[in-house]
Amino acid sequence: MIETPYLLFLGDAPDPLAAKVAQGIKDWRPENCVGQFRLEGCKADLKLPDMTLAEAKAAGAKTLVIGVANRGGVISKAWKKVLIEALEEGFDLASGLHNLLRDEEDLAAVARATGRTLHDVRIPEVQYPIANGEKRTGKRVLAVGTDCSVGKMYTALALDSALREAGKKSSFRATGQTGILITGDGVPLDAVIADFMAGSVEWLTPDNDPDHWDVIEGQGSLFHVSYSGVTMALVHGGQPDALILCHEPTRTHMRGLPGYQLPSLEAVRDVALELAKVANPDCKVVGISINTQHMGEDEAAAYCKEIEDRMGLPTVDPFRHGAARLAEALDGV
């Protein structure tokens, strides 16, 4: 569990996209962000107050979060200076980078000396159990995709917000590094050892109030041969009551797999539902989320209507249309 609120480190981001993790935190959990820290030449700007470490500390920040993808997989000297100062000022550090904070000897030494914590959110911090399949109280909804990177995290975050806005009890349950940094907690599922994958999802979504929704971030796709095992563990470990299908209509092949076509929404619906019913016989597919970022406004609306008519399920792009209709679709579950 990462202590909040955060100071968001944007470093020397070469463009706004490089700071998309920080942008995600600011968009979805603005209450977790006291300010941003930028180095000279930084081309990203979250429109948060620029703060020194001392100013952020005075404003209550507990953790400096690296919200930027670095170049070349190396933590640069310019970054190091700030990170070490942050530890000395009493901040924990959190990062989703491939090159781990803990593997940097100077950072590890200063963290030990100052008693601060280095959170590498790609690495599990918990010894997860093997899944026991026991029925848990509370409700769960899982986003499943036709492919990787079709908007499952965005859909889950938007659905969580829509449920809260409608006065419902809801928790977004992160299963990837960006989601973990956004919420400060979660399971880095792709880094969990095979035998414990489903158990880690059970651990992430424990017993809860009968009217509480866990909105579980999806990973991979049952039809993506590289990562389908991870998706399978979510379907069984999450024992979802409801599934939301996620799709990006302009994809010409499965991400990273040029020889592989995307499955139809019908195929994903049928296979995911049959497998989900093993863990929860009452599971239903309740809605569809379309990522229309590569479409114009009219084209997007027409496409969603076409899918809604074809599949007989509420179909929206949560980014354009909000997720209120998906949240309403959970009412009947």
Place this chain on the structure above:
Amino acid sequence: MIETPYLLFLGDAPDPLAAKVAQGIKDWRPENCVGQFRLEGCKADLKLPDMTLAEAKAAGAKTLVIGVANRGGVISKAWKKVLIEALEEGFDLASGLHNLLRDEEDLAAVARATGRTLHDVRIPEVQYPIANGEKRTGKRVLAVGTDCSVGKMYTALALDSALREAGKKSSFRATGQTGILITGDGVPLDAVIADFMAGSVEWLTPDNDPDHWDVIEGQGSLFHVSYSGVTMALVHGGQPDALILCHEPTRTHMRGLPGYQLPSLEAVRDVALELAKVANPDCKVVGISINTQHMGEDEAAAYCKEIEDRMGLPTVDPFRHGAARLAEALDGV
């Protein structure tokens, strides 16, 4: 890769069942076994020559394999003495125990000093790639089960033997610790990190001759909520041309999951085949393997016939009837 041949260490096995790993090695790869090493009070006997370390060394043994499950998860003093002497005599050690050889300081120190290798086959020794889904040459058959522990490893080993007896090219591909100890090689799939599961199966079953069969050991079940992700990675990483369904008819619930019923063979056939076709559109279900160990001879024969008539696929218990009919079923693939 573990060096063969082996001296099989049976320790102080309290009964024959405790030495079942050693029994499996002797049954399936007798050519890998020069003898057995037993401590006082050992209640198991593989009917191999009892040998001292020096005798086994003289007979060509390269590795002392711990073929017995120990009690209490601790490597006892009595075992330690033999294991250390074995390292000093020039043997490598191999083990599938939960308590790792490498975690025993004395064993690790002697192995370093003598230049010998400690093989803990529960732990991957390779940095596996992420699966790329590219079509590989050669043929592959995978055993998929209605449940865990229904005889998938036995089926695969028997099928591999039957193929060789019929003059075909075949390799058993181990995905669990017992299989790895039997063949000296393989992937401990349940210990692989999620993102690399399917890639490890691709790595295990590389390009081969067009008429060569990889007979892939199955793990878990698509319908077992604790381990289905591992099974999924086998179905996609293995890109099988053929599936064999495995079933144990007297099971009253899924192994370790009292609230879960077993799926029908039809359900396993349909879901496994649809998912397998993602990686290999030509995949076929070719036969059924029934574990009839809890049935009498007549009952077993009647049950296999009933399933064969119902499913329209060759159905045998490879332990009772041999696997020749399953091997023949691969001819058409």
